[in-house]
Amino acid sequence: xxxxxxxxxxRQAASKTNDVAGDGTTTATVLAYAIIKQGMRNxxxxxxxxxxxxxxxxxxxxxxxxxxxYARPIxxxxxxxxxxxxxxxxxxxxxxxIASAIEKVGREGLISLEESKxxxxxxxxxxxxxxxxxxxxxxxxxxxxxxxVVLDNPLILLTDKKITLVKQDLVPTLELVSxxxxxxxxxxxxxxxxxxxxxxxxxxxxxxxxVAVRAPGFGDRRKALLQDLAILxxxxxxxxxxxxSLDRMEIENLGTAxxxxxxxxxxxxxxxxxxxxxxxxxxxxxxxxxxxxSSYEKEKLxxxxxxxTGGVAVIKVGAATETEMKDxxxxxxxxxxxxxxxxxxxxxxGGGATLVHIAAELLEWVTETLKGxxxxxxxxxxxxxxxxxxxxxxxxxxxxxxxxxxxxETEFEMGYDAAKNEIVxxxxxGIIDPAKVTRSxxxxxxxxxxxxxxxxx
Numbered sequence: 367x368x369x370x371x372x373x374x375x376x377r378q379a380a381s382k383t384n385d386v387a388g389d390g391t392t393t394a395t396v397l398a399y400a401i402i403k404q405g406m407r408n409x410x411x412x413x414x415x416x417x418x419x420x421x422x423x424x425x426x427x428x429x430x431x432x433x434x435x436y437a438r439p440i441x442x443x444x445x446x447x448x449x450x451x452x453x454x455x456x457x458x459x460x461x462x463x464i465a466s467a468i469e470k471v472g473r474e475g476l477i478s479l480e481e482s483k484x485x486x487x488x489x490x491x492x493x494x495x496x497x498x499x500x501x502x503x504x505x506x507x508x509x510x511x512x513x514x515v516v517l518d519n520p521l522i523l524l525t526d527k528k529i530t531l532v533k534q535d536l537v538p539t540l541e542l543v544s545x546x547x548x549x550x551x552x553x554x555x556x557x558x559x560x561x562x563x564x565x566x567x568x569x570x571x572x573x574x575x576x577v578a579v580r581a582p583g584f585g586d587r588r589k590a591l592l593q594d595l596a597i598l599x600x601x602x603x604x605x606x607x608x609x610x611s612l613d614r615m616e617i618e619n620l621g622t623a624x625x626x627x628x629x630x631x632x633x634x635x636x637x638x639x640x641x642x643x644x645x646x647x648x649x650x651x652x653x654x655x656x657x658x659x660s661s662y663e664k665e666k667l668x669x670x671x672x673x674x675t676g677g678v679a680v681i682k683v684g685a686a687t688e689t690e691m692k693d694x695x696x697x698x699x700x701x702x703x704x705x706x707x708x709x710x711x712x713x714x715x716g717g718g719a720t721l722v723h724i725a726a727e728l729l730e731w732v733t734e735t736l737k738g739x740x741x742x743x744x745x746x747x748x749x750x751x752x753x754x755x756x757x758x759x760x761x762x763x764x765x766x767x768x769x770x771x772x773x774x775e776t777e778f779e780m781g782y783d784a785a786k787n788e789i790v791x792x793x794x795x796g797i798i799d800p801a802k803v804t805r806s807x808x809x810x811x812x813x814x815x816x817x818x819x820x821x822x823x
Contacts, residue, residue, distance in 0.1 A: 372818070375814050375817065375818060376395055376398055376399070376814065378810075378814060379394045379395065379398045379810045379811050379813070379814040379815075380392075380394045380395050380810075382394075382806075382810045382813075383803070383806045383807050383810045383811075384703075385661075386802070386806045386810075389453045389700045389701075389703050389704040389707065389800070389803050390799075390803040390804070390806060390807040393718075393754050393803075393804075393807040393811075394806075394807040394810050394811045395811075396753050396754050396757050397750055397751075397753060397754065397807055397808060397811035397812075397815075398810075398811035398812075398814050398815050399753075400749065400750035400753035401422065401746055401747065401750045401811060401812060401815035402815045402818050402819065404746040404749055404750060405418060405422075405743075405746055405815060405818075405819040406819070408739075408742050408746065409819060413739045413742055414739045415819050415820045416820060417738065417739035417740055417743070418739050418740075418742060418743040418746070418819060419743065419816040419819060419820050420740055420743060421732075421736055421739065421740035421741060421742060421743020421744045421746070421747075422743040422744070422746060422747055422812050422815065422816050422819075423743075423812065423816065424732075424735075424736065424740065424743070424744065425728055425732055425736075425743065425744040425746075425747035425748070426747060426808055426809060426812040428728055428731055428732075429721075429724050429728060429747065429751065429808055430805050430808065430809060432724045432727060432728075433714060433720065433724065433801050433804050433805045433808075434711070434801065434805070436714055436720065436724075436778060436801075437711055437712030437713065437714055437801035438712050438713055438714070438793075439712045439713075440708050440709050440712065440713060443465045443468070443469055444465075444796075445708070445713060445798070446464065446465045446468055446705055446708070446709070447461040447462060447464070447465035447796075448461065448796035448797075448798055449701075449704055449705050449708045449713060449798055449799070449800060450463075450464035450465060450701040450702075450704065450705050451701075451796065452704075452716055452796070452797060452798065452799070453700045453701045453703075453704035453705075453799075453803075454697040454698060454700060454701035455697055456785070457697065457701075459487070460487075460697060460698060460701050461701070463487065463489055463681060463698075464477070464681075464698075464701055464702060464705055466489060467489055467491075467679035467681060468679075468705065468709075470489075470491045470679055471491065471672070471675075471679045472675055477679045477680075477681060477702050478679070478680050478681070479680075479681050479683055479695055479698055479699060479702075480680055480681070480682050480683070481682070481683055481691060481695070482682035482683055482684035483684075484684050485684045485685060485686050486684045487681065487682065487683050487684045487685075487694065487698075488681075488682050488684070489679060489680070489681055489682075490679070490680045490681075490682060491679050491680075495594075495595065495598055495634070495635050495637075495673045495674065496632060496633065496634040496635070496673065497582035497583075497591065497632070497633055497673075498582065498631060498632055499579055499580045499581070499582050499631070499632070499633055500579065500628060500629050500630040500631045500632055500633060501515060501577055501578065501579060501628050501629075501630070502556070502557055502562065502578045502579065502580060503562060503566060503578070505566045505569060505570065506565075506566070506569060506576070506577045506578065506628070508575075512629075513629065513630055514627060514628060514629045514630075515577045515626075515627070515628040516625065516626070516627050516628075517549040517551055517575065517577065517623075517625070517626040517628075518549070518624075518625055519548055519549075519622065519623070519624065519625075520548060520549040520550060520551045520575075520622070520623060520626050521543055521546065521548050521549070521550050521551070521617075521620040521621070521622060522550075522551045522552075522553065522595075522599045522601055522620060522621040522622065522623060522626075522635075523539055523550065523551070523552045523553070523554070523601075523604070523619075523620055524553050524554075524581075524592050524595055524596050524599075524601055524602070524603050524604060524621065525552075525553075525554045525555070525592075525603065525604040525605065526554070526555055526581060526588060526589055526592055526603065526604075526605050527554060527555055527604070527605070527606075528554065528555045528556045528557075528558060529552070529554050529555075529556070529557045529558070529561045529578075530557075530558045530559060530560075530561055531560075531561065532560050532561050532564050534613040535561060535613070536561050536564060536565070538613055538614065538615040539552075539615045539620075540568070540574065542615060542616075542617050542620070543574065543576075543620075544573070544574060546617075548622075549574075549575035549576065549577075550574065550575070550576045550577075551576075551577050551579065551623075551626050551628070552565075552576065552577070552578040552579065553579050553580075553581050553592070553595065553633075554578070554579075554580070554581060555580070555581055555588075556580060557578040562578065565578055577626075577628050579628060579633050587666065589603075589605070590670065591670065594647065594670055594673070594674055595621075595635070596621060597640065597643050597644060597647045597674075598621075598623075598635065598637050598640065598644055598674065599621025599622060599623050599635065599637050599640070600621050600622060600637075600639060600640045600643070601619060601620050601621025601622070602618075602619040602621075604619060621637075622637070622639070623635050623636060623637035624636050624637055624639070644674055644675075647674060648671055648674055648675055651667050651670055651671045651674070652671065654667055655667045655668065655671070681698060683695050683698060704799075704800050704803060705800075707800035707801075707802035707803055708798075708800035708801075708802070710800075710802055711800065711801040711802040711805070712800075712801045713798045713799065713800055713801060714798065714799055714800075714801050714804055715778070715779055715780075715781045715792030715793065715797065715798060715799070716781070716792060716797040716798050716799035717754075717755065717758055717781045717782055717783070717784065717792065717797050717799075718752075718753075718754035718755030718756075718757075718758055718781070718782075719755065719773060719780065719781025719782065719792055719797075720778075720799070720804055721751040721752070721754060721755070721804070721808070722751065722752055722755050722770060722773050722774065722781075723773070723774075723778045724751065725748050725749075725751040725752055726774055728744065728747065728748045728751070729745075729748050731744075732744030732745060732748065747808075747812065750811075751808075752770055755769070755770060755773065755781075755782060756769075756770060758782065758784050759782060759784065761784070762784035762785075762787065764784075764787065769782050769789075772789060773789065776789065779791050779792055779793055780792065781797060783795055783797060
C-alpha cells in the first residue's frame with residue numbers, strides 16, 4: 367500500500383505537468399525520483415525535512431526564473447517543426463504536419479485530432495468560421511450531387527428565437543431581402559411548421575434563394591456563439607435581451623458574408639470584412655480565458671477564439687492497427703501541446719541541457735545565499751537537475767558523468783545529441799524544448815518530492 371502511494375504521487379507529478387504543458391511527463395518523473403532519492407538520504411542522516419523543503423522551493427524558484435530568462439521566442443515555422451518533431455519521439459512527418467497546420471490556422475488556431483479511415487495521416491483545414499449544424503430541410507439543397515448549398519454574398523439573419531409565425535417572424539425580413547436580390551441565410555433556434563413551409567415554397571418557386579440552419583451550441587453557449595457570428599458577419603443578434611424583435615426588422619440588422627457553404631451537418635461562413643471588430647472580440651475572449659479557472663470553460667473559449675481567428679485544422683491520424691493508432695494519436699497530442707507551450711513561453715535547448723547549464727549557476731547561488739539544511743535542499747535540486755541528461759546518456763549506452771562534465775564546460779546553447787553521440791548547438795540541431803514544459807516539470811517534481819520528504823512513513 368505504501369509503494370502504491372509513492373507510485374500515485376509520482377504519477378501525479380507527471381499528470382500535472384501534462385495538464386499544464388501537455389508534455390514532459392518522463393522528465394517530471396526522473397526529476398521527482400532524483401529529488402526524493404537525494405532527500406531521503408539527507409533526512410535519514412539527520413537533516414530537518416521542513417527546512418530542506420524550504421531550500422528545495424527557493425532553488426526551484428531560482429531555476430524557473432533562469433529558464434524564463436533564457437527562453438528564446440519562437441521566430442519561424444522551422445522552430446515549430448523542430449519542437450513538434452522532438453516531442454513526438456523524433457518523427458519528421460509529425461513535425462511537418464503540425465508546422466503546416468499552424469501555418470494555415472495561425473498560432474491561436476485550433477488543431478484537433480481524429481481517427482482516419484485509411485492508414486495515412488493527413489491534414490484537413492476548415493477555412494472561415496464553421497459549426498456543426500446543417501440545413502433544416504433537404505429542400506434547400508442546390509447542388510444535389512454534393513448535397514450542399516453555396517450562397518455568394520448572402521444576407522444573414524441571426525436570432526436565438528424559434529421562427530414559427532409567418533406574418534410576425536418571417537415576412538418583415540423576407541420583404542427587406544426581396545428588394546436586394548441577395549440570397550438569405552437564417553440561423554435560428556429552429557424554423558417550424560408554416561414558417562418552414564413558406565421558406566421552402568419560396569425557394570422551390572425561385573422567388574428567394576434561402577437556407578435555414580439551426581444555431582450551434584446550447585443555452586448560454588449558443589447565445590455567445592451567435593454573438594461571435596454576428597460580429598464576424600457585421601450584423602446584430604435578434605434577441606429580446608437587446609430589445610430587438612423579428613417583426614420590426616431593419617436591413618442594418620442583417621449581416622453579410624463573402625460566401626456560405628451549408629452541408630447536411632456543417633455550415634462554413636467565409637467573411638473577412640469586419641477585421642477590426644473581430645480582433646477586438648478575440649482580445650475580449652483572451653482576457654476571459656485568463657480570468658476563468660474552469661478548464662472546460664477555457665477549452666470552450668479557446669474553441670471560440672480559434673473559430674474567429676482563422677479556422678480549424680483537423681489532423682486525421684491513420685495507422686494499420688488500433689494499438690499503433692493510439693500510440694500515434696498520443697504522440698501527436700504531445701507534439702501539439704508542446705508546440706502551443708513553445709508559442710506561449712518560448713524555447714530552450716532540449717535533452718536536459720538547459721537544466722545542466724542552470725545547475726552550475728544554481729550551485730553558485732545556493733552556496734552564497736542559503737545556509738544549513740536550506741543549503742542542502744538547494745544542493746539536492748542542483749544534483750537532480752543533472753539526472754535527465756544522465757539518463758539520456760545512459761540510455762544511449764554512454765557514461766553519463768563524463769558527458770555531464772563535458773557539457774558543463776560549454777556555452778548555454780550546447781548539449782548532447784544522443785542519436786549522433788555528439789556535443790552540438792541544440793538550436794541548430796533542432797533539439798529544443800518549450801520553456802513552459804521545462805519549467806513545469808521541475809515545479810511539479812519539486813512539489814511532489816517535498817510532500818514525500820515531509821511525510822512521516
